[in-house]
Amino acid sequence: MPDVPAGEWLLRATVPEGAFTLAVEADDVTAAAEHAAFAERCRPLLLHSVGDDPDEAEWLQAELASQLGTMRKAVRASGLGYLGALAGTHDGDPALILLAIAATPLAFPDGIDPASLLASVLRGQHPGAAVEEFDTAEGTGVGIRRCEALSLPPNGTDGSAPSIEAGISQAMVPFPQAGLLGTVTGFCFTPAHIDLATVFTATIAHHMTVRRPL
Secondary structure (H helix, E strand, C coil), X not given: CCEEEECCEEEECCCCCCCEEECCCCCHHHHHHHHHHHHHHCHHHHHHHCCXXXXXXXXXXXXXXXXXXXXXXXXXXXXXXXXXXXXXXXXXXXXEEEEXXXXXXXXXXXXXXXXXXXXXXXXXXXXXXXXXXXXXXXEEEEEXXXXXXXXXXXXXXXXXCCEXXXXXXXXXXXXXXXXXXXXXXXXXXXXXHHHXXXXXXXXXXXXXXXXXXX
């Protein structure tokens, strides 16, 4: 149950059992070691998905670590308080979800419903994205799902950087009493897994609370 410090408050969230916690401020060497450790932990899953072929599992293990590194760079942002990874299967294929939790100072105008305001802003910022409100333990949150082009490391002799369409699911919960916005982001390497990412982001956001440090 990570606590994310935010000024005079703490944002409290419960992450899924089995989530692999990553160091938020890790340097490249530490991060690479974490990604390799996570991929090694996923080896039984990968072996099962390829019919116990050790060579194919080894390739998938290296690919999983590489994907995690790319995704980690994409979600790195100020205010990030928790970073973790989950792996499983979705429709028979290995699925990787990177989870990030952040608490951002945000003042909400008096007399205006925070969730409705937030939903309106998100629809303006991301035309065509799926935006919806949902109930949480602390009131009403807002979820958004979208696809976004993600640049991969350059390859080839020309130094060009290929890109892919990644899936991003975010669940945001306003806490007007604390002047905070709690955000859970689920990042998946393929839009086909965005529904799975949304299950995790919505569940975590539903139970988020804020409290003052003891």
